[in-house]
Structure formats: C-alpha cells, structure tokens
Amino acid sequence: MTQKIGTLSGAQLSQLQTRGLRWLNGDKLGLARSGGAGPTDHKALSFEGETAMIPLFNSQVSDSPYSAQLDESSDQVLIFDQGTLIAKAVAPGTPRFYALSTADGVPYSQIATLHSKDVLATTVLQTCVRYRNRDTSCQFCAIEESLVTGKTIAHKTPAQLAEVAKAAVELDGITQMIMTTGTPKTSDRGAAVLVESILAVKASVNIPIQAQCEPPADDVWLYRLKEAGTDALGMHLEAVSDRVRQRIMPGKASVPLSRYMSAFKTAVNIFGRGNVSTYILAGLGDTEDEIIDMGLRLINMGVYPFVVPFVPVAGTPLQNYPIPDGAMLDRIFLQLGPALSASGIQSANTKAGCAKCGACSSLKKYESPSMPQPDNQQVMEIAHA
Structure with a gap:
C-alpha cells in the first residue's frame, strides 16, 4: 500500500x-x-x-x-x-509579535521566541554558572551563544515577559508558554527567578505555563512555583546513567540522580501525574536498555520521559559527535509509547510544556494502545526497583 x-x-x-x-x-x-x-x-x-x-x-x-x-x-x-x-x-510563518519592541527598545523576539507553531518559549536567565568552565559545562549546550550573536538579552524581566506573552497570545494565538533558565549560583537553581516571572505573566494573560529548572535544593521551591501559577514542571535529566552524566555534564552531575527522583516524587504530588516531565537526550552514550528502564520507572512515578534524539550543535564540544540511530529511537518509543498510554499519561492531556508540544520527538506518535505493548514483567521489575 x-x-x-x-x-x-x-x-x-x-x-x-x-x-x-x-x-x-x-x-x-x-x-x-x-x-x-x-x-x-x-x-x-x-x-x-x-x-x-x-x-x-x-x-x-x-x-x-x-x-x-x-x-x-x-x-x-x-x-x-x-x-x-x-x-x-508547511512552515510556520514569522509571528506578528516579532515586529514589536518594548518601550526601551528591546525587540520582543529577544525576549521570547516562537517554538513549533503555537508555543512561546523563553530562557529567563541566558547565563549559567556551569557554562564558561568546560570542566563543569554541559558539553551539548549552547545557551550563551545567542548572547554573543546579539539574538537575546541576558535577563528577561518579569515585566518584559508579561508584555511579550500578552502580545503573543493576542496577535498570534499562542496556546502555551515554556520558561526555562540557565542555572544561577543560588540553591534554588533558578526557581526563584521563574516564580517572579510566572507571577507577572499570569497577572497579565491567561496562558498555561511550564517552568523548567534543575531540582532546587529545597522542595519548598516546588510549592512556590505551583503557588505562582505554574501549570507543569520540567526537570531535565538529559542523560540517565551516572557514567554518561559525569562525562557529558560534569557540573550538572553534582546534583545526583537520587535528588532528581525525590524531586520528581514531590513534584508529581504537587502538579499531578503527567504534568511533571524530563528531557532525555538519546544518543549521548546511554544504552537503549538504560533509557527504556529509566523511562518506565519515571512513567510509573507519573513523570513523562520526553525522549528526544540528541542533535549536535555548532560551537559546542559535541558539535562533531555522532548522530543517534533513528532505529534506536523507534525501538525505545515502541516500549515507552504504549506504557504512557497504559498509565494514562499522554502528551495531549498534559497542561503545558515540551511533552505537550511534542515537536522535538516522535514519541507522541507511539502513544497508542494499538502499538506493541512493553514486556509487563520488565515494567513490574523496574517499577519496584
């Protein structure tokens, strides 16, 4: 056919x-x-x-x-x-809000950008405590490169974000917003600046928002994010094994996997099943089984494991790194997609964020009960690990 x-x-x-x-x-x-x-x-x-x-x-x-x-x-x-x-x-066109600037002359496109076709995204702090030292930086990250080229500004204020979000919704029909941040030196790991930003946007326009940061040292920040109006939370693992974390993201690996897992558990209690997610970059060195095992474990907790192919980025230490095998992604998704469906965690039902958008991965295409089901014994073993 x-x-x-x-x-x-x-x-x-x-x-x-x-x-x-x-x-x-x-x-x-x-x-x-x-x-x-x-x-x-x-x-x-x-x-x-x-x-x-x-x-x-x-x-x-x-x-x-x-x-x-x-x-x-x-x-x-x-x-x-x-x-x-x-x-x-069809290629989405340039949004109308890109033609506007703030009263002090900052183009809206330097404050927040269009992702996919209807998602507004911003990096509130475009600097990271780990970035400028290659002994601590994530080897795949180019967060500060757009500062060098003048495409953005280092710190988007709450007032700027509220102004741009309101315009993007009214002019371009934006349906959700994602706020991420570079990690500052503070123990909240960016949650504080996200709280003040989300408060300002929510006071200006009614739009679902996902916040993204490393797990803060104190769970109180997870509650404060919720109280500020955050609808969903992303805390991104990127790699799932300590072996790869230490090699690829040595600074971020100082926040242990055990802290991620405890923060995920608390966050699911606060935001609800499916409204907590994590980015996993397939192709950094984790094996298929390691990604599948972690993915099933997260699904059992109520966390959406948003697995995406690693894409080498120019100007980073991994710019010449081998691309992942698409067939490997297919095998991973054939396990995780049906498991998500069986657990009632599907991208369409999440309130906001990368998993809801889904544009960076084909995982959502596998969220169907008709897909081959994962091995139930494997799911049970991982769930109780």
Whole structure:
C-alpha cells in the first residue's frame, strides 16, 4: 500500500529528526533557530497539522539522505528521500509579535521566541554558572551563544515577559508558554527567578505555563512555583546513567540522580501525574536498555520521559559527535509509547510544556494502545526497583 504523501510514520519522523534536512533553497529558509538554548539549529515544519522540529544547521546534515525545498507556487515544503518525494509540509510563518519592541527598545523576539507553531518559549536567565568552565559545562549546550550573536538579552524581566506573552497570545494565538533558565549560583537553581516571572505573566494573560529548572535544593521551591501559577514542571535529566552524566555534564552531575527522583516524587504530588516531565537526550552514550528502564520507572512515578534524539550543535564540544540511530529511537518509543498510554499519561492531556508540544520527538506518535505493548514483567521489575 502506497503511503499518502504528507503523512509520516513515527519511524520516518525519527529518521528525519536524527539525520536532518539539507535545505536546497537556502535563500528562502524563512523562520529557523540557530544557537542558544535548545531546541536549536532546527526548523519547524507542520505535516498535516502535526509540527516537528527538524535539524538543519549541524554539520552532520550534509550527509543526510533527506532534502527539502520550498515550492513557491504552493508555499509548501517538499521533503525528499534520496530524490524521491515522500512528504509535503508547511512552515510556520514569522509571528506578528516579532515586529514589536518594548518601550526601551528591546525587540520582543529577544525576549521570547516562537517554538513549533503555537508555543512561546523563553530562557529567563541566558547565563549559567556551569557554562564558561568546560570542566563543569554541559558539553551539548549552547545557551550563551545567542548572547554573543546579539539574538537575546541576558535577563528577561518579569515585566518584559508579561508584555511579550500578552502580545503573543493576542496577535498570534499562542496556546502555551515554556520558561526555562540557565542555572544561577543560588540553591534554588533558578526557581526563584521563574516564580517572579510566572507571577507577572499570569497577572497579565491567561496562558498555561511550564517552568523548567534543575531540582532546587529545597522542595519548598516546588510549592512556590505551583503557588505562582505554574501549570507543569520540567526537570531535565538529559542523560540517565551516572557514567554518561559525569562525562557529558560534569557540573550538572553534582546534583545526583537520587535528588532528581525525590524531586520528581514531590513534584508529581504537587502538579499531578503527567504534568511533571524530563528531557532525555538519546544518543549521548546511554544504552537503549538504560533509557527504556529509566523511562518506565519515571512513567510509573507519573513523570513523562520526553525522549528526544540528541542533535549536535555548532560551537559546542559535541558539535562533531555522532548522530543517534533513528532505529534506536523507534525501538525505545515502541516500549515507552504504549506504557504512557497504559498509565494514562499522554502528551495531549498534559497542561503545558515540551511533552505537550511534542515537536522535538516522535514519541507522541507511539502513544497508542494499538502499538506493541512493553514486556509487563520488565515494567513490574523496574517499577519496584
């Protein structure tokens, strides 16, 4: 049976998100993101209403079998696999709020940006205590590179964020907001600046918000985030084994996995099952089994394990790192997707955040009871580990 042009299976999307696209008419690239906090070096493309972030700018893309070009007669993006047309997509346009600036002259696009097609995202603090020392920095991170290029400002004030969020909702129909932050020197690990930012935005516009930070040293900050109006919380592991954490993110690894797990437990009690999530970058060195085991353990706790393919970013120590195998992602998702469905934790039901958006991963395509079910004995063993 011939696949309908315009649709992509989960396995095909995983291949696109690992191999990337060679953009054939570069002078007509349009809206795309390079440098800064993730997802970066990507372009958003919508396939029959489902938007995906596809890598464009990392050097590994030059070897991709996939290419794309804009069909100016239809404004569609044509996707090819070794020259054969396999899909058609639509590229979200530049949002109207990008044309505005604050009273003191800061462009709105330097305060918050469009992710996917309807998500407003911002990095409240564009600096990180770990970043400038390669003995402590996350080797995949480019958080401060967009400061160097002048694409953003170091600290977005609560008033600025409230002003931009209100405009984005009213002008462009933004449906949710994600606030992340570089980690400051304080023990709250960024939660304090998120609290004041979320309070300001919620006072200005009614929009679901996910906050993202490292687990604070004291759980009181999790409660304060909720009280401020935070709808969902992301605390990102990136890697799931101490072996990889120590090698790839030595500074962040000083916050032990045990602290993440205890913070996840408390956060689920506060925000509810499915409204706590974590980013896991497949391809950094964790094995498939390690990612699956951690994913099932998190699902059992009520945490959404948002597994995405690692994409090397220019200007980082891992810019020449091998890209992950798309087939590996497919095997991982065939385990985690049905487990999410069976647990009642699905991206569509979360209030806000990366898992709800889903554009950086094909995992949501596997959230179906009809998918092959994970081994029940494995789930039970992990749940009680």
